[in-house]
Amino acid sequence: MQLYGFGESGNAFKVALALRHLGLDWTLQTVDFFNGGTRTPEFLDLNPMGEVPVLVDGETVLTQSGAILDYLGSKTGRLGGRSAAERREILRWLFWDNHKFTGNIATFRFQANFLPEERRPDAAVLDFLAARIRAATRVLAAHLQGRDWIVGDGPSIADLSCCGYLFYPEPHGLVRADWPDLDAWLDRIAALPGFAHPYDVMPRVFPGA
Ligand SMILES: N[C@@H](CCC(=O)N[C@@H](CS)C(=O)NCC(=O)O)C(=O)O
Numbered sequence: 001m002q003l004y005g006f007g008e009s010g011n012a013f014k015v016a017l018a019l020r021h022l023g024l025d026w027t028l029q030t031v032d033f034f035n036g037g038t039r040t041p042e043f044l045d046l047n048p049m050g051e052v053p054v055l056v057d058g059e060t061v062l063t064q065s066g067a068i069l070d071y072l073g074s075k076t077g078r079l080g081g082r083s084a085a086e087r088r089e090i091l092r093w094l095f096w097d098n099h100k101f102t103g104n105i106a107t108f109r110f111q112a113n114f115l116p117e118e119r120r121p122d123a124a125v126l127d128f129l130a131a132r133i134r135a136a137t138r139v140l141a142a143h144l145q146g147r148d149w150i151v152g153d154g155p156s157i158a159d160l161s162c163c164g165y166l167f168y169p170e171p172h173g174l175v176r177a178d179w180p181d182l183d184a185w186l187d188r189i190a191a192l193p194g195f196a197h198p199y200d201v202m203p204r205v206f207p208g209a
Contacts, residue, residue, distance in 0.1 A: 001019065001024060001025065001026040001027075001055060002026065002028075002029050002055070002056040003016060003027070003028055003029065003055055004053060004054040005029075005030070005031060005052045006030055006031050006033050006037075006202055006203070006205040007198060007199050007201075007205060007209075008168075008198075008204060008206055008209075009033070009053065009202070010109075010164040010168065010198065011052065011053055011102070011164060013164050013198045014053075014069065014163075014164035015055060015065055015068050015069065015072075016028075017163075017164075017194070018068075018069055018072050018157060020194030020195070021079070021192055021193060021194035021195070022079065022194075023194065024072070024076070030203060030205065031043065032205050034114070034205055034206055034207055037205075038051060038052060047063045049063055049064075051063065053065055053068060055071070055072075057075075066091075066094040066095070066097075069094065069157035069160060069161060070087075070090075070094070070157065072157070073090075073156070073157050079155065079156050079160070080157060081151065081152065081156060082152065086151055086156075089151045089152075089158075090151050090156050090158045093158035093161070094158060094161050096136075096139075097158075097161045097162045097164075098161075100132070100135075100139075101136045101140065102161070104129050105133055105165045105172050105174060106172075107129055108130065108133060108173035109170060109171070109172035111126065111129070112171055112172075113170040114206060126173075130173045134174075137174055137179060137182065140162060141182045144181040144182060144185050148185070148188060150162060155188075155192055159185070160189070163185075163186060163189050166186055167190070167197055169199075
């Protein structure tokens, strides 16, 4: 399998974590995001949405980290839920993550760290996103009280999706230490087979990094 991604992409990191944990055979196609790598005609042929991650498995081309994670869960019979009800519960968290959790965290992180100085947003924009992140984190932290994993009694793609941005060193609007249940959950994920930190899994492409 080929994964299109780059080090700074937490959405690609989610997929890389699953591939590593599942012990699948894959190679990385590094996309030079900060120099227009997701806007070339070749890349847009692969994914007209202009985003990584993209996973190519033979004739199958998949985009959207949630759909890719679900594919890997179905293909291997692991991490995707042990019943139809569990899979639905996992999908519920994947949709929530894309919209409310990762959606805000990734936007905050991009704006706070990767935009050139002259394009940095007003403080009010980051404050707005930080409030959205706090509200979403409260939901996840409450859910994790008394639970080891988001769904069922073992790790699933729901965990790998929701954690995707939380292992990065740059400020992303959420401080782990403020959320003990979430902090302990991230330690459990970091102890899983195949885990590695994002910049050890895929090379950074941010100019000067
Ligand atoms: N919901 C998508 C989000 C993908 C996404 O935002 N990817 C970013 C990198 S992390 C990207 O390629 N953005 C390019 C762009 O928006 O122009 C997913 O989960 O795969």
